[in-house]
Amino acid sequence: xxxxxxxxxxxxxxxxxxxxxxxxxxxxxxxxxxxxxxxxxxxxxxxxxxxxxxxxxxxxxxxxxxxxxxxxxxxxxxxxxxxxxxxxxxxxxxxxxxxxxxxxxxxxxxxxxxxxxxxxxxxxxxxxxxxxxxxxxxxxxxxxxxxxxxxxxxxxxxxxxxxxxxxxxxxxxxxxxxxxxxxxxxxxxxxxxxxxxxxxxxxxxxxxxxxxxxxxxxxxxxxxxxxxxxxxxxxxxxx
Amino acid sequence: xxxxxxxxxxxxxxxxxxxxxxxxxxxxxxxxxxxxxxxxxxxxxxxxxxxxxxxxxxxxxxxxxxxxxxxxxxxxxxxxxxxxxxxxxxxxxxxxxxxxxxxxxxxxxxxxxxxxxxxxxxxxxxxxxxxxxxxxxxxxxxxxxxxxxxxxxxxxxxxxxxxxxxxxxxxxxxxxxxxxxxxxxxxxxxxxxxxxxxxxxxxxxxxxxxxxxxxxxxxxxxxxxxxxxxxxxxxxxxx
Numbered sequence: 502x503x504x505x506x507x508x509x510x511x512x513x514x515x516x517x518x519x520x521x522x523x524x525x526x527x528x529x530x531x532x533x534x535x536x537x538x539x540x541x542x543x544x545x546x547x548x549x550x551x552x553x554x555x556x557x558x559x560x561x562x563x564x565x566x567x568x569x570x571x572x573x574x575x576x577x578x579x580x581x582x583x584x585x586x587x588x589x590x591x592x593x594x595x596x597x598x599x600x601x602x603x604x605x606x607x608x609x610x611x612x613x614x615x616x617x618x619x620x621x622x623x624x625x626x627x628x629x630x631x632x633x634x635x636x637x638x639x640x641x642x643x644x645x646x647x648x649x650x651x652x653x654x655x656x657x658x659x660x661x662x663x664x665x666x667x668x669x670x671x672x673x674x675x676x677x678x679x680x681x682x683x684x685x686x687x688x689x690x691x692x693x694x695x696x697x698x699x700x701x702x703x704x705x706x707x708x709x710x711x712x713x714x715x716x717x718x719x720x721x722x723x724x725x726x727x728x729x730x731x732x733x734x735x736x737x738x739x740x
Numbered sequence: 741x742x743x744x745x746x747x748x749x750x751x752x753x754x755x756x757x758x759x760x761x762x763x764x765x766x767x768x769x770x771x772x773x774x775x776x777x778x779x780x781x782x783x784x785x786x787x788x789x790x791x792x793x794x795x796x797x798x799x800x801x802x803x804x805x806x807x808x809x810x811x812x813x814x815x816x817x818x819x820x821x822x823x824x825x826x827x828x829x830x831x832x833x834x835x836x837x838x839x840x841x842x843x844x845x846x847x848x849x850x851x852x853x854x855x856x857x858x859x860x861x862x863x864x865x866x867x868x869x870x871x872x873x874x875x876x877x878x879x880x881x882x883x884x885x886x887x888x889x890x891x892x893x894x895x896x897x898x899x900x901x902x903x904x905x906x907x908x909x910x911x912x913x914x915x916x917x918x919x920x921x922x923x924x925x926x927x928x929x930x931x932x933x934x935x936x937x938x939x940x941x942x943x944x945x946x947x948x949x950x951x952x953x954x955x956x957x958x959x960x961x962x963x964x965x966x967x968x969x970x971x972x973x974x975x976x977x978x979x
Contacts, residue, residue: 661937667920674920678913681906684937692937693965698900698923698930726932729972733965 502554504547507561509602511595517569518599519547519562521554522608529610531637531739532603533558536596536622538706539578539714541571545706546619556732559609563599565592565625575713582621589628589649596629600636613637615735616659618644619705620671620714623663630659631687637738640664640731642705646672646680652687661692662734664727666700670716695730697723741793743786746800748841750834756808757838758786758801760793761847768849770876770978771842772797775835775861777945778817778953780810784945785858795971798848802838804831804864814952821860828867828888835868839875852876854974855898858944859883859910859953862902869898870926876977879903879970881944885911885919891926900931901973903966905939909955934969936962 503524509516519542522530533553537546542564550560564570565585572578585592596616604611616639618626623644630639631652638660646663663680665672677694684692703709703717705724710717742763748755758781761769772792776785781803789799803809804824811817824831835855843850855878857865862883869878870891877899885902902919904911916933923931942948942956944963949956 667924667931667933674917678917681913681935681937685906689937691961692906694906694935694937696920696933696935698920698928698932722930726972726976730969733968733972737965 502551504551507602509598511598514567514595516564516567516595516598518542518564518602519550520560521547521550521562522559523554523557526557526608530557530559530608532606532609532611532614533560534596534599534603534614534616534626535560535562536565536599536616536618536625537562538620538622538703539572539582540712541566541581542569543571545708546622549617558615559603559606561599561603563596565595565622578713586624586649592625593628593632596625597632597634600629600634604635611635613739615639615739617642617731620644620703624648627661627663630657630661632656633658638662638734640734642727643669643672643702646676648683651683652689654686654688657687657689660734660738661689662731663692663694664730665694665696666702666704666720666723667696667698668700669702671702693734695727697726741790743790746841748837750837753806753834755803755806755834755837757781757803757841758789759799760786760789760801761798762793762796765796765847769796769798769847771845771848771850771853772799773835773838773842773853773855773865774799774801775804775838775855775857775864776801777859777861777942778811778821779951780805780820781808782810784947785861788856797854798842798845800838800842802835804834804861817952825863825888831864832867832871835864836871836873839868839873843874850874852978854878854978856881856970857883859942863887866900866902869896869900871895872897877901877973879973881966882908882911882941885915887922890922891928893925893927896926896928899973899977900928901970902931902933903969904933904935905941905943905959905962906935906937907939908941910941932973934966936965
């Protein structure tokens, strides 16, 4: 397993991602983006990138905040996430910069890339899909599903998989219903949404318990199931 | 693969199920019930029973109408299904009779049974779960999710998996929302619900196209995915 930082830019912003891949493998491999939570790029997204690398992907844990900034307080989370939510064009551009950096690597089959994200990062993965990015599939884990720029008809090329806790206060039933309506209205060719009963926000992150994120709780069962559902879709679209 | 009819009774009603299992296998195996659609026990449920038998289950495609009645018209479907929906106690008793007949077989590990169902049969599987039947898990494929007897707190022992088409007119968004509320209120320990985008009623049945069932359409992708999701859960709870 080879891991290293990968620096790339979006406009004037320096972004410092984390790359993981099997350097014994030969030939081009599918690429996978991992978008971090509101806390910034840290151990959790890196660990998921390594797991994807173990499955044969060239995985890039992207940096959405610049200079690999990490939030230490809820106020910082709100400021960093809020700034990007308020400017979805910037958010999408940063996500696309990560995709471009990944796709440009000699080890990556640029036509076979996927993206996943957690919480805020789930939104980023969905925003890339809405933006028509060249991704085979995206998976959002306990992500916020609302957007300032709903998908337009025919725009989404990726297969979309939403993995959400039925008790996630950041993705309540009304938001889930609105997301489904968005997918319908945009005539998205392939989308699925899984609701995990009893699961709260942050169900996939063992560090959720006791973190500064409110209403977050790790759920080992939902973590395992959602990871398997993701691989099920990815194996299908990359076959 | 051994297949044969299996007769059993519920009160005065003679029920004629269809049994499938691998008769080269030794020892007790998990049991699986398959509940048919509103058309009655026919080729489709039998084929699913054989598939489950190939995976190591002793599978019983149950007969919910008696004497293996099959409906030829929508009026007959309505009459047969309506009579049972109006009397949920009878519906549950017939489902339990199938479970008892399966569990009594010497090849079956009675403590390791699961149930699946399609359309009307999905409702039957859910009714057994609501009734607290000794099932490790139930999976409903494009089933109606509403009930006259909502689950009471703590009653449901089975893990519950609902696989539903986002465009199924028999399980519209309000019904899906009400089902989730029922699961929450009953504090069901393990439940999941998957919405397949673009999928209509009957998505798992290749015979749905052009059948007398309204608004039904086969969807090979949703069929494959839902079958995999079912095995994912069953493998987990039977491990």
